[in-house]
Amino acid sequence: MxxxxxxxxxxxxxxxxxxxxxxxxxxxxxxxxxxxxxxxxxxxxxxxxxxxxxxxxxxxxxxxxxxxxxxxxxxxALSSDSDLAPEELLSRHLDQITLNMGTPGLVGLFVKVSGEASDPAHPAHDYFVQRYRRLRKRTAWLMSVLFDRATPPIKHDPDAVAQQLLALVDGLQTQWLLDPEQVDMRASVVAFLTQLGLELEPDDRPHP
The missing domain is CATH 1.10.357.10 (Tetracycline Repressor, domain 2)
Known part of the structure; x- marks a missing residue:
């Protein structure tokens, strides 16, 4: 760590x-x-x-x-995202995935403890329930705005995509912790979003 x-x-x-x-x-x-x-x-x-x-x-x-x-x-992430355009907000979230690839201890903490917290008796159970509700709502809003702004507008269900995206990130974190040399979390998320029809700027910076 x-x-x-x-x-x-x-x-x-x-x-x-x-x-x-x-x-x-x-x-x-x-x-x-x-x-x-x-x-x-x-x-x-x-x-x-x-x-x-x-x-x-x-x-x-x-x-x-x-x-x-x-x-x-x-x-x-270096700044509050409350005043960012949706496109920049998405870019910052992708940047956060890149930053996470430099902090395996923190990623491991969330992977391990979030799995344990599926037990309703776990002290962090409510924390993770509320966290995922908040993330699903925020991600669905972001996807809805980006889908509407696309040309032509993208017809995917933002709520379903939000769940899929969060599940993808969680699964990638586990795979990356097991085999970091073979799993590029950011590239996989970008590929998923591109397949949905979103146009994303390439990331030319070196990864951790």
């Missing part, structure tokens, strides 16, 4: 960041259930009691790790 970026802030904030870094790495490596708070404390170089001072339990820690991962992804 990539080394954590040094952070400024109070001693308490730095300690929390160190705990989150350790939890993110261990959860991505072994999943939620196989990792204990004592494991995370030892990895972070602190006592179990010291960790509990900052996080009351593993469930709370997991949710904050997941939220932080999404914050990291948003920061990597």
């Amino acid at each position: 990539n080394a954590p970026i040094p952070r400024q802030g109070t001693k308490g904030e730095r300690t929390r960041s160190r705990i989150l870094d350790s939890a993110m790495e261990l959860f991505s490596r072994s999943g939620f259930y196989a990792v204990s708070l004592r494991d995370i404390a030892a990895h972070a170089g602190m006592t179990h009691a010291g960790l509990l001072h900052h996080f009351p339990g593993k469930d709370d820690l997991l949710i904050q790790v997941l939220a932080r991962r999404e914050q990291v992804a948003a920061e990597q």
